[in-house]
Every structure is written in C-alpha cells, then in structure tokens.
Amino acid sequence: MNSAVTHRGGKLERFSYDDQIVRLFIIATVIWGVVAMLLGVTIAFQLADWHVNFGLKWLTFGRLRPLHTNAAIFAFCGNAIFAGIYYSHQRLLKARLFNDMLSKIHFWGWQLIIVLAAVTLPFGITTGKEYAELEWPIDILITVIWVVFAVNFFGTIIRRRERHIYVAIWFYIATIITVAVLHIINSLEIPVSMTKSYSIYAGVQDALVQWWYGHNAVAFFLTTPFLGLMYYFVPKAANRPVYSYRLSIIHFWSLVFIYIWAGPHHLLYTTLPEWVQTLGMVFSLALWMPSWGGMINGLLTLRGVWDKVRTDPVLKFMALALTFYGMSTFEGPLLSIKSVSAIAHFTDWIPGHVHSGTIGWNYLLITAILYYMVPRLWNSKIYSLRLANIQFWTATIGLVLYIVSMWVAGITQSLMWRAMDASGKLVYPNFIETVIKIVPMYWVRAIGGTLVLTSLIIMVYNLYKTAKTGSISSEPVLEAYALDDSSVEHGASAHRKLEGWPMIFAVLSLLAILVGSAIEIVPAVLSKSFIVKMDVVKPYTPLELIGRDIYIREGCYLCHSQTVRPMAHEVLRYGKASEAAEFVYDHPFQWGSKRTGPDLARVGQKYPNMWHYRHMYDPREVTAGSIMPNYKWLFTDKADYQSIMKKMNVMKTLGVPYTQEEIAGSFAAAKAQAEIIKDDLVAAGVPAAILDKEIIPLIAYLQRIGVDYGKSEAQQ
Amino acid sequence: MKEETKLHVQEDEKHLLLDHNYDGIQELNHPLPSWWAFLFYAFIGYAVIHFVYFQFLGGPSLRDEFKKEYAVVVAAQEEFKKQEGEFNPETYAKFNTPEHIKKGEEVYVTNCVACHLEKGRGDIGPNLTDEYWLWAKGTPETVYPIVFNGVVDNGMPNWSEVLSKEEIYQVVAYVQTLHLTHQPQGKAPQGNKVE
Numbered sequence: 001m002n003s004a005v006t007h008r009g010g011k012l013e014r015f016s017y018d019d020q021i022v023r024l025f026i027i028a029t030v031i032w033g034v035v036a037m038l039l040g041v042t043i044a045f046q047l048a049d050w051h052v053n054f055g056l057k058w059l060t061f062g063r064l065r066p067l068h069t070n071a072a073i074f075a076f077c078g079n080a081i082f083a084g085i086y087y088s089h090q091r092l093l094k095a096r097l098f099n100d101m102l103s104k105i106h107f108w109g110w111q112l113i114i115v116l117a118a119v120t121l122p123f124g125i126t127t128g129k130e131y132a133e134l135e136w137p138i139d140i141l142i143t144v145i146w147v148v149f150a151v152n153f154f155g156t157i158i159r160r161r162e163r164h165i166y167v168a169i170w171f172y173i174a175t176i177i178t179v180a181v182l183h184i185i186n187s188l189e190i191p192v193s194m195t196k197s198y199s200i201y202a203g204v205q206d207a208l209v210q211w212w213y214g215h216n217a218v219a220f221f222l223t224t225p226f227l228g229l230m231y232y233f234v235p236k237a238a239n240r241p242v243y244s245y246r247l248s249i250i251h252f253w254s255l256v257f258i259y260i261w262a263g264p265h266h267l268l269y270t271t272l273p274e275w276v277q278t279l280g281m282v283f284s285l286a287l288w289m290p291s292w293g294g295m296i297n298g299l300l301t302l303r304g305v306w307d308k309v310r311t312d313p314v315l316k317f318m319a320l321a322l323t324f325y326g327m328s329t330f331e332g333p334l335l336s337i338k339s340v341s342a343i344a345h346f347t348d349w350i351p352g353h354v355h356s357g358t359i360g361w362n363y364l365l366i367t368a369i370l371y372y373m374v375p376r377l378w379n380s381k382i383y384s385l386r387l388a389n390i391q392f393w394t395a396t397i398g399l400v401l402y403i404v405s406m407w408v409a410g411i412t413q414s415l416m417w418r419a420m421d422a423s424g425k426l427v428y429p430n431f432i433e434t435v436i437k438i439v440p441m442y443w444v445r446a447i448g449g450t451l452v453l454t455s456l457i458i459m460v461y462n463l464y465k466t467a468k469t470g471s472i473s474s475e476p477v478l479e480a481y482a483l484d485d486s487s488v489e490h491g492a493s494a495h496r497k498l499e500g501w502p503m504i505f506a507v508l509s510l511l512a513i514l515v516g517s518a519i520e521i522v523p524a525v526l527s528k529s530f531i532v533k534m535d536v537v538k539p540y541t542p543l544e545l546i547g548r549d550i551y552i553r554e555g556c557y558l559c560h561s562q563t564v565r566p567m568a569h570e571v572l573r574y575g576k577a578s579e580a581a582e583f584v585y586d587h588p589f590q591w592g593s594k595r596t597g598p599d600l601a602r603v604g605q606k607y608p609n610m611w612h613y614r615h616m617y618d619p620r621e622v623t624a625g626s627i628m629p630n631y632k633w634l635f636t637d638k639a640d641y642q643s644i645m646k647k648m649n650v651m652k653t654l655g656v657p658y659t660q661e662e663i664a665g666s667f668a669a670a671k672a673q674a675e676i677i678k679d680d681l682v683a684a685g686v687p688a689a690i691l692d693k694e695i696i697p698l699i700a701y702l703q704r705i706g707v708d709y710g711k712s713e714a715q716q
Numbered sequence: 717m718k719e720e721t722k723l724h725v726q727e728d729e730k731h732l733l734l735d736h737n738y739d740g741i742q743e744l745n746h747p748l749p750s751w752w753a754f755l756f757y758a759f760i761g762y763a764v765i766h767f768v769y770f771q772f773l774g775g776p777s778l779r780d781e782f783k784k785e786y787a788v789v790v791a792a793q794e795e796f797k798k799q800e801g802e803f804n805p806e807t808y809a810k811f812n813t814p815e816h817i818k819k820g821e822e823v824y825v826t827n828c829v830a831c832h833l834e835k836g837r838g839d840i841g842p843n844l845t846d847e848y849w850l851w852a853k854g855t856p857e858t859v860y861p862i863v864f865n866g867v868v869d870n871g872m873p874n875w876s877e878v879l880s881k882e883e884i885y886q887v888v889a890y891v892q893t894l895h896l897t898h899q900p901q902g903k904a905p906q907g908n909k910v911e
Binding site for chain 2: 088091092094162164166232235236238239240241242243244247248250254269274275277278279281282283285286289290292293296300304305338420421422425426429430433566567568571572607608610611622623624684
C-alpha cells in the first residue's frame, strides 16, 4: 500500500486506518435514510389527502416537514458525508484520524442531535426558520460537535504523510469552515425558555440571513462535500486519472467564491432591497459553469471506461448522480432569473427542483459510495448486482415521476394564479380552484416518492447481505514515510505550493466565502437606510404574540407565505404589495417559501373571527375541497399565557419598543383581548369555555397580520 | 476484496498525466474545455453588465414595472365599472333563465356559501330567504349594486373585482329564487322588513 510514496529520506512509520468509525457512520446513514424518506413519503401523501395525519397533531404536515428536511439533510446526507470523508481523508493523507475518542464523540454526538430533532420537531418545538428549525440548546450542541469534527479533521491533516492535499480535501475544508460560519450566524437567537427562542434578526434582515444560510446549506452541505467525495470515489472506482487538474482549481475557487452570494435569489420580488436581489440573481447565473466544472471533471474522468459504467454499480450510480447534478445546477440558475422566479417561486416547481438535487445527486451519490465502501470494509463483495440494478431503475423512475409531476403542478398553478381577463379581474379568484386542479399531481409525486423509498430499502437489504457474507478483519498495518522537507516540490506552481500549506488554504477558503457574505449581509444589519420606517406599523399585542408562537409551532409558514409581491395579479388576489417596514417586529420573519395555501400577508380583518374559528376546526366547512389539515386540538388545548411577560421582555431586548408598563400589564392585556374575541364568537353560538383555548390567540394574530399598513390610507 | 489496481490511461492523454498521486489517484491536466471557459467568462461578464445597468444606469426597478402593469389593470377595471356598474333590466332578463340560474347557483356555491351558507340561510352574512334586508330591498335592481360594489363595513366584498358581468347577473338571478323561501335553521332576521 505504501508504493505510492517515493522515498525521499523521511522516517518509515507504521500506522493503521480507523475504519470502525466509518462502519458506524455507514450504518447510521442507511438507518436515517430510511427514516428520512419514510417521512418524506408520509408528507407527500398528506398533500394528496389530508387525512393521512390521522388527526394526530404531531403527525401534521407543518410539524413533520421540518423533521423530513432535517432528517434527509443532516441525518442521511450528514452521516454519509462523515463516513465518506473519514474513509477518504485518512487514505488521501496516509494517516489515521487524529483522535479515536474525538471520532466517537463526533459519531454519538451527531446521533444525539438527530434524536433530539426527532423528539422536538413533532412537538412543535421549532425556531420557525426553514432548514434551521432546531431550538437553541440543539444549535449549541451542533456547534460543539462540528468543532469536534473540525479538530479531528484538521488534526489528521497536521499528522499527514502526504505533502499536498488532493482536491477532495479542498472541498472538505470549504465545507467545514463555511457550515460553521453559516450555522452560527443564522442561529443567533435569544432564549425565552429551554424550548423557545426568538431570532435576533427581524423581517427583511432575518429573511436575508436565513436564505444566505438556507441556500448555502445546499451549497456547503449538499454540494461541496459531495463533490469532494466524487473526486475520491470516481477515480478510485474507475481506475482512471482525474480529467483536469486545472479545471479542479478553477471550478473549486469559483464555486466557493460565487456560491455564497446566491442566497437572495430565494427572495426575488420581496421587500429585500433590489440591489441585493440583483446580486443574488447575477451570481446565480455566474454559478452555472463552476457547478458544471465538477460534473465535467467527473464524467470525463470516465473517458474510456464507459463499458464499466454499464456493469459496475458504483460507476453507474455515480454517472447518474453527476447527470442529475448537472441538471439541477442548470435549473437553479434558470430559476434565479427574476422573470422565471416570478412564475416558479411559491409553486411546486421548487420542491421538484430541490428533490432533483437531493434524490438525484445526493441519494444516488451516497448509493455509489456505499457500494464502494461496504464490500471493502466488510471484506465481501456486493451481494447482488441484480438488486443494485433494480434499485437503479426504481430510483430513476420514481425521481422522474417526482420531478415531472412537480413541473406540471407548479407551472399549471402559477399560470392559474396569474390569469387575468380583459376587465382586469383574476380568472381564478378562488385559490382553492388552483389547488384542486393539481391534487392529481400530488398523487403522482407521492407514488414517485414511494418508488424512491423502495429503491433505498432494496439497497439497505443488499448492503446488509453484503456485510453479512463478509467479515471485519483487524485493521491492516500500513507503512509510509513521515513528512519531511524532501517532499517539497521545487519550482512548483503557486497553487501547487498552496496545496502543501493546508492551513493557509483553509484561511483563503474562509476569506473567499466571507467576501460575498459581508457585502450582502453587513449593510442589512448595520445600515439604518436598509429599511424605510413606517409609523403606522406597531408591535404585536401580547395576545397576538402568543398567537404568533402557535402559528410558528404549527409550521403554518411551510404552506402559507406572508409577503405580497409587487405584481398586479398578487395585488388583486391578496391586497397591497408588502413593504419592508411591515416586518420590523417579526422575530423570526414568516414569509415562507411555498404557497400550498394562499398568502396570508393581508389576511388580517379579511374574514370575521367566526370564519377563522370554523376554518381551523375543519377547513372544509368554509372552503370546499381544501387540503389543509384540521387543527382540532387548538379548541381543547389551553393557551400559554404564563410566559408572555418573559416573551415581551426578550422582544424588548431585541429592540421591539414595548414600554415597561406594557410588559408589566401584558398578562392582563392578553386576557382582556381574549375576552373580546370570545364575546364575538359566543354571539355566533360558540360556548364561552373557548376563552382560554389556543384558538383565541391564534385568531387574534391572524386578524392582525398585515393590517397596520394594509388597512391604512397609505397608497402603494 | 481484490482490487484492480492498473490505471487506465489513454494513449492521447499520456503526456497530460501529472506526477500527483494520492492513494493511487492520479491527475491529468487537460486544458479547460473551450465552451466551458467561454460560458464561464461570458456569464461573469453578463453579471457585471446586468448589475450595472439595473442598479446604476437607470434600468427599470421591479416596482417601476409593477406600477406600469398595475395601471393597465386598474384602467381596465374602471372601464368595466363604468360600463357595467349600473343595473340593466334588459341584460338581467337575458340571464333570468333556468340554465343561467343553474350557473348562478355554481357561482353562489363557490363564492357565497362561506358567509351566507347553502340556500342563503345566512351565517356570517345575513339570511337571504326572509323578508328582512340590510341594504338591498330584495329586488334584482337593489341586490345587484350590493354584489357589484360590496358593503365595506359589513365585510361584503366588492365582487366586481372577482366575478365577471355574466356571473354577477347569474348569481343575482339565483338569489332571487331563494327570496322568501324561509330556509330551516336560517339566521335570525337582520335589517328592515321589506313588504
């Protein structure tokens, strides 16, 4: 095994790789993979038929969707990344992982985080920020475990026996550094209790930070580590040299530098200042080629061995994954063009796009590296190539059904939303008409998702049998020469030299991602002119604040947006276009990213209290054909009035101008406002016992959304 | 498992093989594909031009474009109001037929039941089946403007922004068929008795 190192005079050392930790991460990957996809399939069926939550509050879409995304990204992909990185990192550096204990802490700590996610999110313990829903104690744990990972990773680099770091490791470095920066900055929040906190950012600022994070979670959790894995496993499995070292350099640095700017493309047509939106769009376009650089380098590495792609499952899944990567990284820039976003945003096209990346790229690539590692780590060979083949086709057909159904649903619904007749009226003024039209597509998607889940289960069985027929041998002892000056290449290019200085490399990666981050985010947080203030907009009353927390808990933002874009058809459907100043007290912002139901930015005072009462109990009572779940527990569970003073205090700390008297009297004020709503409902025949239930504050909040400016005389 | 270790290198790329070796992985140094390099620089160039045009050289903002678009819609709506805001008995006669009334019922079920309930027995909105009226007087010519313009204070929407002229006449004709049917479980009377 040591043949690759030319002896230049260093001391010959003996060592072994820690493969046990890789096996553990592999086992966790497949277990969480099944859980994540099972959750995905469940919520897909819930959209096709709302009954699928069985009337249980912890199984409703709003609570399970965050669990699905967290499980898929951080549990399934996360464990796979750690397995693949720990496997390849040791081999690329000819060094055992820095510290076995840190590896174990990393593994068990990460599983603990996932378990904590699974026991908090279904209970509505959430920050209400997409892809960052976990509450503050878990956020801290994530930070600690990530640091453990980083120490273990960079410690291994320090003890390496290979002078230069390979391109896979460049991508790993960018991943570790950027994820740390993103997670910490986006998760800044002030606790109210162990299970509740408020984001320190509000409204537009929160939206910007959140989507800078959200988009780069895709970039630096689902893209860069996987590109790194691709760079290790493709040439290994194909026994081919990587196509172009030069392309690796150019596409790595351009990808890392450009990706970080692209987040605002999630906020086109919102009240985010337009120069930031434009930056998000043009950087997304510029990102197309850097993304494709990875695809080209992967696919062209297979030059001359395409016959093996037909038979070897590792290469077959790799090639398909790279193809879907190419497709989604073309679709992404396309969707970032303002006029395309105008059509696609808030529709099902977006989940379709996301899944062509997560299923097409991440899941298929994970499959490839598992088929590579499991036979080697368990001294076996793949149990059944036929099963791998069946998995391949089941996954592909399932994914195509998913993507195509979401294109059809998204574009159909969007065209219905915007259809206007010659007299300046919406052709489909009732939102529900546009929902009913696309429900058949939700069935197709759910079936596609089920096929993908089936394909995963086939793989789990195949890998289980593979491991079962093999055995774990003791770690082989390897030999390599210690690093000394003799391996320094004289007259090497600047980049080649840099590859010999991994810590400087890491600092430069950090700088590369900080440039775009700083230019986009610093003005938002510091500049007073970022948002033009509006006097009519006042903070929420105590009761409305309680209601807002129920809204966040139930994950309403996952199906309802709260921002009216400046487009004629939106203004006709919802009311005045939103203004940045309306959201200055929204910690966190609740704009959402999907309109499975209508926008709620102007819902306040649009309907009587009784309408909301009925609608929350059974949406079909007031909207025939609605696919929204029933929220019957809001009519039996008592609202939490006790913590309101604490909440108001935290809000004041965050800059919401509550007076001391308002805070001191918040409990009484909330109760008094509840009485008014109760009286109104009682007049319509509701029993007075409703007074202390959760529905009351929720109605208070819903009736307040968007009213201050929406009902004011101000012209848009 | 037995590893196949021989590296496949094509004849035409042997000269591009670099002296890099990581766990057996080697690298070629192909030049950047020309189409790739072209698009890479082209999009960076486009990004600069686009940003400068829209942010510094007076390219229209999203709000500018919205204002233009919205003005056209408002003009179309005003034209519609001007033409159709007044009740026209002749038009109404055309729509007061069984088949239009059936269509009117569909319009009613989609838009009105949320507040007036089925068959107009009233709930959030008033009962439409008794002889008491808040604003209209029970006749088509008095119901029409209420549907067309809405009643802001009572939460009755301005349906002219939603329904077409045909739909408004159809639904008014349908509501006429409910008048004085005194549906069971109807809402208590509101407003003035109209004899």
